[in-house]
Amino acid sequence: MKRFDISKIVVESVNENIPIISNLGPTSRELRSIKHRTRNLYQYGSMGLCSSVAFGIALNTDTKVISLDGDGAVIMNMGGLATIGRHQPTNLIVIIYDNEEWGQTAHMPSHTSAGTNLANVSKSCGIDKSFLVKTIEEFDLIFKKALTEDGPYSIVAKIEQGDGPKSPSVYEPEFDLLSFRNTYIQK
Amino acid sequence: MERFEGIKHLANHIQNELLVSNLGPTSNELWQTGHKDNFFYTYGAMGLVSSVALGMAISTDKKVIAFDGDGALVMNMGTISTIGRHQPKNLITIVWDNEEWGQTGHQPSHTSAGTDLEEVAKSCSIPKTATVQSLENLEEIFLRALNEDGPWFIVAKVKEPTDKGPYVAPIEPEMTTFRVRNFINK
Numbered sequence: 586m587k588r589f590d591i592s593k594i595v596v597e598s599v600n601e602n603i604p605i606i607s608n609l610g611p612t613s614r615e616l617r618s619i620k621h622r623t624r625n626l627y628q629y630g631s632m633g634l635c636s637s638v639a640f641g642i643a644l645n646t647d648t649k650v651i652s653l654d655g656d657g658a659v660i661m662n663m664g665g666l667a668t669i670g671r672h673q674p675t676n677l678i679v680i681i682y683d684n685e686e687w688g689q690t691a692h693m694p695s696h697t698s699a700g701t702n703l704a705n706v707s708k709s710c711g712i713d714k715s716f717l718v719k720t721i722e723e724f725d726l727i728f729k730k731a732l733t734e735d736g737p738y739s740i741v742a743k744i745e746q747g748d749g750p751k752s753p754s755v756y757e758p759e760f761d762l763l764s765f766r767n768t769y770i771q772k
Numbered sequence: 773m774e775r776f777e778g779i780k781h782l783a784n785h786i787q788n789e790l791l792v793s794n795l796g797p798t799s800n801e802l803w804q805t806g807h808k809d810n811f812f813y814t815y816g817a818m819g820l821v822s823s824v825a826l827g828m829a830i831s832t833d834k835k836v837i838a839f840d841g842d843g844a845l846v847m848n849m850g851t852i853s854t855i856g857r858h859q860p861k862n863l864i865t866i867v868w869d870n871e872e873w874g875q876t877g878h879q880p881s882h883t884s885a886g887t888d889l890e891e892v893a894k895s896c897s898i899p900k901t902a903t904v905q906s907l908e909n910l911e912e913i914f915l916r917a918l919n920e921d922g923p924w925f926i927v928a929k930v931k932e933p934t935d936k937g938p939y940v941a942p943i944e945p946e947m948t949t950f951r952v953r954n955f956i957n958k
Binding site for chain 1: 846847848849850852853854856857859882885886887888889891892894895896897
């Protein structure tokens, strides 16, 4: 399965007010090309912090919050999972796209290609609802459940390497942040 | 079990191995048990003990032991994954787990609230793992680890001492590096 197809399911299954925080690079660019929403918060440069940012937002809002993270990024900041496990934000859904490589930086195989199972790590950090999925059907089933039931959820989706259709990467972090924030300001 | 006792017991068995110790009280206590030139005390590099030990382990045939802490390891959990990936047979990681950041005001750490570091190590495919509560079990598993291929990952549950720990050891980082390098090249 491809990351693009899963992101598409995610975007199509949630209503406009659910924030989606996306990992830097192709994950953000694909998300933007699927559908740009003011409650998409694309990460820039802050590799490894996607789920931590989503966690911070989850603590401050009542709606579900979705993080689209990656295996290489999570390994850079694995403690982020322990913090989520500790605080148990019931509204947080972490989706980890696991292509077993650092795709952007010349396809170096990542630790998940060599022994590390991030679903088990999540579980070991106290995130009881941790799953590893290999097909779109499996993902769809668990994600729909995650949208209606209390979490936190950690869903590791094993995906094919390679990117889907992407938007251009030249967009402005400050502007995206401003429009994202504005959606939370009551006028 | 208190960490100081545990360190005393294990340090007795360390002769030709290299030992890397976590910053703060772990290094102070290790110094108090009797300095040896194969002890590498880290300073300031919180979270990097096991990473430094991993680097040593892949560049020497000696056994390398890391005295890490739960608070430090949670800061750099990815290192467990790196160890699991490289499978250094000669690396033994001991985590002194007091479930708190003792130095900075006894804030409870993540291991007091859901995180099980031994399970994390297993999830990162480290083959030999254990959690021990008593001195006897710790010593027994440590002696096994010294003689059997690893990598080993041993979580030693310790309680924080009620009295003030030993005085700050007069250790100079440059001298530590110099001594340990000489020891390896001997």
